[in-house]
Amino acid sequence: MxxxxxxxxxxxxxxxxxxxxxxxxxxxxxxxxxxxxxxxxxxxxxxxxxxxxxxxxxxxxxxxxxxxxxxxxxxEDVAGLGLSGLAGALRPLFPEWASALPPAPDPAEDAAAARHRLFRAIEEILERxxxxxxxxxxxxxxxxxxxxxxxxxxxxxxxxxxxxxxxxxxxxxxxxxxxxxxxxxxxxxxxxxxxLEPLDVHGTAEMVSSMLGGERVSDEFATFLHDRTDGLPLAIEESVRLMWNRADLTRRGDSWVRHRPSEIDVPPTVRDAVLERSARLGPAAQAALRAAAVLTAPAPEGAVVEVMAPEGDPASRLAGLAEAVGSGLLREDASGLVSFRHMLACRAVYEAIPAPQRRAMHLRVAHVLEGATPSPVAQLARHFREAGDMTAWCRYAEQSADLALASGDDATAVVLLHDLLTNADLPPADVVRLTSKVPFALLSGHERYRELMDALRLVLDTGEPAPNEAAEIRFHVARLLQQMEAFEQSRIEAECALPDLGHDPAKAARAMMFLGLPYGTTTPAAEHLRWLRRVAQVPASMAPRDRMKIRVGRASGLLLLGEEEGWAEAALIADDASTTEERQDITIGRLNVGHMALIWGRYPEARRLLTRAVGLADRYEYLKLRRVGQATLAQLDWLTGAWDGLADRAGSLAGDEELLQPVSRLAPAMVTGLLYAARGDRDRADACLRLVLEQADRHGGAEHSVEPAGALARLRLGAGRIDDVLELTDKPIRFLEHKGTWIWATELAPVRAEALFMAGRSDEAGDLVDAFAAGVRDRRAPGPHAAVSTCRAILAQYQSDPLGAAELFARAADAWQDLPRPYDALLSRERQADCLLRADRSDAALSILAETFQGLSTLGARRDAERVMHTLRAHGAEVKRPSWQGGRRSYGNQLSPRERDVVRLLVGGRTNREIAGVLVLSPKTVARHVGAAMRKLEVSSRTALAVRVVEAGAVIDDPAVEGR
Structure with missing residues (x-):
């Protein structure tokens, strides 16, 4: 020490x-x-x-x-620990404890939930x-x-x-x-x-002295050794041991010095010192070092002796092991396990073993470990692979992957399966089986997708797979391409696979689903619809869960396409089930259909479905699904005017990187931006919505960008930035026109139509309104129909028909209110009143404006209420200022003092809950401040936020970070 x-x-x-x-x-x-x-x-x-x-x-x-x-x-007594039922999750990790552990729990929602349950079980063991x-x-x-x-x-x-x-x-x-x-x-x-820092010259002298019985070493020797080892303790130790073995050290007077200083050569690296030291040992001791290096992990004496060269009797091998331990290169712990004292020494010896000898030793290790209980499958996979036994490597690597999947460790399973599929020469049947196990969503980066896809296509190119095997491999290639968002290529592979997937109706139906879902492709809606209707013809002989998955997928696809028959399919989704797998599918189905009901403007139905889904997720601990449901409910609350506390809820959801994927965080982040806009903070709203649109373009298909583009365009339209509006809405509207999915155009069509009119492109505006109306005409979709009414009112307004426009805006207001969507209803009432003022119907107009002002004020739409108030006053009406007039100042794109406080603590590593405790805020309020700071500084994660503010010097360090 x-x-x-x-x-x-x-x-x-x-x-x-x-x-x-x-x-x-x-x-x-x-x-x-x-x-x-x-x-x-x-x-x-x-x-x-x-x-x-x-x-x-x-x-x-x-x-x-x-x-x-x-x-x-x-x-030694697991049963005596009094573990709860949670400990059943430990069975895959401790198979030898199976008889003493509770039954295995039902499968978890996903890998994250399985890991969380496993962590809680291990935490319980630590406590017991x-x-x-x-x-x-x-x-x-x-x-x-x-x-x-x-x-x-x-x-x-x-x-x-x-x-x-x-x-x-x-x-x-x-x-x-x-x-x-x-x-x-x-x-x-x-x-x-x-x-820990290297030793100085004095520390080097003390360390050498401790190795030499506490006797003094000369200053010259200490300086010499420090210069050549940089004060690294391991290098000092190995150098001194080597010089002792060489007899390079001698006593002079009362201290140790170098013998023949001019001839001493201390190796420049620990590796060279270790190899020279090991070469001075006997053959049996060197064999023990090689065996320990190949084993790598601490191993019993008997295992080391078995792995040593087979020649020689056991007694001489054991003596060689004792010599190796005595040299100080190996150590034996209290449990009798032998290993190198330091991994650098282990690697030096390992890399010096000739490759043929190393392969033979790995094979001996593998055979020794095959008799261990429980079977160390991960070590066996490694040693058989290094030994060149590909069959055994594949067998144990697959077992390791299965164990990882059972434990919720999808990341490890991905590494193992990816390695097998890309580096092992497997027969097609094994390729099909292993690929089916890959959790594709966890493959990181396009390079890994590409490597796996190349491996699968290489199998196809050999011409060896049978038709059904080739079809399954193509099916998995289509899955990979879906993950890579190469949707058109995915369609090609799925279509090629389908003719030979008849042996597996579930996979055939999923391939049709790939072709039927409209995400991200330029394929017209009619083509998607053809495939979704073919899915319904798949034989019903498949397993119940497969049938449920197909039903959920088909209902979602049909409703995304705006097809009424999707509601009949959705009605067949059960309310609950007896198995975990089916319950998950039902919860997902409720979430998907609830979101579709929101898009269609069927808000009471959306709330019922989403609330049911969140309830199921709560009951069965589907943490991610619950947060997805809450995120969609936040969007529904915005639309239906349930704004009390919504800013905190939306901010918390938008900042939840642990449970929500980027696409799932788009809706609450957009709600936050819309609330800023309604309350008059244009700069913050613009920054927020711009960031949401960027994230939508980056992480989702074109359909995910429609609503954010419409929201940002609406804000820019209010600022008179017509060219921006037309640019923002051009690509999304063309996407909808080509797909024919006009059901999604509720937020986009009115703002684009008005911008076209304002830009003098009235014919285009009229064509857009007609196409939108035709696209939703036969649908029971109250939301899009209310938007069509708004478009028709805008059309009349710009055709200089103020009374006709006023009547149409009144109809639009009624349609919005029936949803209910009070904010848009009030804005339509305001426009109705403006048209009446232009037609010299001031009495009726001012009455409507007074009611509108009251409604906007109650709702909390500050900016809009102030605009209506100014109109009323301009026409001589007495209006009392709302209570929030002259309230909190806006800091635009600059961090407010409270946001600076929050970010200062965040940079110091504090969690939201800790920040809340320091600043006496609720965790939700902290999440809102973090979200606001991220939007202002245009970053998408807490880590990026910390880096940005530190680089900019926007906050000072938290002095309490290292304290309790």
Whole structure:
């Protein structure tokens, strides 16, 4: 512990007041593990146990592997822990405990829900074992599930377990979850960050002295060694051991010095020193080093001896292992497990093993591990692969992927399956089976999609697959292309696959669904409709869940296309089911149809369906589906005038990056921008809606951009920016014209028609209104019909028919109110009154304006109420100012003081709940401020917001970040 006394004292002090998060960082060989080992050897708080987990250098794709391996030997009586039913989720990770664990729970909503349930079960085990400190070494090598679990523990409101993690900062990937752990202020816990630095000359001298019985070393020798090792403890140790083995050290007077200084050559790297030291050992000891290097992970003595070269008797091999341990290159822990003292030494020996010998040793390791219980499938996959046994590699890698999927660790499953499909020469039947298991949504980046798709197409090009196998492979290529948003190419593959998918009606129906859903393609609606109607002809012999999925997809597709028959299909979706899978499909169906009811303007039906869906999601803990339902309900609340508290709710939903995907956050973010506009904050509204439109263009198909484009265009129209309006609405309206899906044009058609009139393009405006009216004529779609009425009133207004226009605006107002959609009804009433004023019907106009002013004021539409108030006063009417007149100032695109306070704490790593506690706000209000700051600075995530404000110097550091 030379030179680490201060760090050790700090660790001991902070752990006296748990819970705490301790971060120990430093380069390889700096002494992180030695510091942790010394702490754990002396840290014995009353009634608290310590659990030590180590992340292996060779990343093994095994869900929560380091934590599972640490927990497994911590108890011999699982049944005696009194675990709840939640522990049934542990069965995939601890198969040997199956008889002592509760039954496995029903499948979770998705991988995220499964992981969350698994994390809670492991947390319960830690509590039952009275673990007070979980120490995890080398976290830079941790799998994603382990990192997520550490984040889960650190974010718990009632954190009971302290965390100590060590890592190398230089080996953290830019997108690693470890960055969130190291930058986030823990909830309800203190945080200590220790950065270990190299030793100085004095520390180098002390360390060498400690290795030489405490005797003094010369200043010249200490300086020489420090210059060649840069003060890195591991390099110092290996250099001294090597010089001792060479007899390069000698006593002179009362101190140790170099022997023949001019001839001493200390290797420049730890690797070279290790290899020279190992070469000085006997053959059996060198074989033990090679065996330990190939094993990599700590292993029992017997396993190391078995993996050593087969020649030689067991006694001589055991003696060689003892010599290797005695050299200091290997170590044996209290459990009898043997491993290298440092991973740099392990890698040096491993890389020096000739490739043929290394393959043979990996094969011996694999055969040794095949007899272990439980079967270490991840290690077996690695060793068989390195041994060149592709059949065994594929078998165990698939088992590892299955285990990851059962544990909700889709990220690990993706890595394993992607590796198999792109690097193993598999027969077509195996390709079909493995591809069916890939959670496509988790493939990151187009490159991985492309690699997988190339592998699948390579199988097709060989001509080996049977027709049904080729059809299934094409079906999966179509799925990949859907994920890549290459919708037209996806249609081609799906159409090619269909003729030979008759053996699998479910896949055939899904392929038809690809062809029937109108997302993002230029295919006319009639073609989509043809495929959706073919789906209905698929035999009903498929499994109940497949039938439900097809019914939900078909209803959604038909309603997206504006087809009335979609409502009849939607009516067949059950209210509930007995299995988790069917309940999920029913919940999704209710959400989809509820959203379609909103688009059609059937608001009471939309609220009933969405409320039902959120209720199901609450009951069955479908966290993401519940948030999706809440996001759509927020949009419905905007439309129906339920604005009380809506800003906080929408802001919270728009900022929910954990449970909502970017497309799902568009609706609440748009609501936030619309509320800004209604309340008179044009700059903030414009920035918000512009960001929403950018996100829609980036993350969704063309259909997702229609409503944001209409909202932003409406704001720009009010500012007289006609050219902007025409540019914003041109691409979306052409998309709708080509598709024939006029049911989506409610927010877009009126604003574009008016801009065309204002630009002198009245013929185009008239054609647009006629096409819109024809497109929704036979649909029971109150929303689009109200928009058509508004378009007709605009048409009359610009044709200089004020009385006719006034009557049409009155009809439009009634249509909006019937939905109910009070804000648009009031705006139509205002326009009716304006037309009456132009026709010299001032009495009737002022009466309508007075009612409109009252309605807008009650609703909270400040900007519009003020405009009506000025009109009334201009015509001599007495109007009392609303209570909010002269209220809070607008800061435009600048952060308000409160937003600055929130962002300052966010940059310091605080969560919304912590910020709320510091500033005495509700978490929802904090979320609203964070959302506002993101919109003003035009960023789409909290991380980007933090980077932007730090770069701009917009906030100062939070001085309390490192405190409790």
């Amino acid at each position: 030379i030179g680490r006394e201060r760090e050790l004292a700090a660790l001991r002090a902070v752990l006296l007041d748990p819970p705490v998060i301790v971060l120990v960082e430093g380069e390889a060989g700096i002494g992180k593990s030695r510091l942790v080992q010394e702490l754990l050897a002396t840290h014995t708080p009353a009634r608290q146990r310590v659990l030590l987990a180590t992340c292996p250098a060779v990343r093994q794709p095994f869900t929560l592997g380091p934590v599972v391996d640490a927990i497994r030997p911590a108890t 074992l009275e673990i007070g400190l979980l120490a995890v070494e080398d976290v830079h090598w941790a799998d994603e599930a382990t990192l997520e679990f550490l984040l889960f523990l650190a974010s718990r409101q009632r954190q009971r377990v302290s965390l100590l993690v060590s890592y190398r900062p230089e080996e953290i990937a830019p997108d690693s979850l470890l960055l969130r752990l190291t930058s986030r202020q823990p909830v309800g816990a203190a945080r200590l960050r220790l950065t």
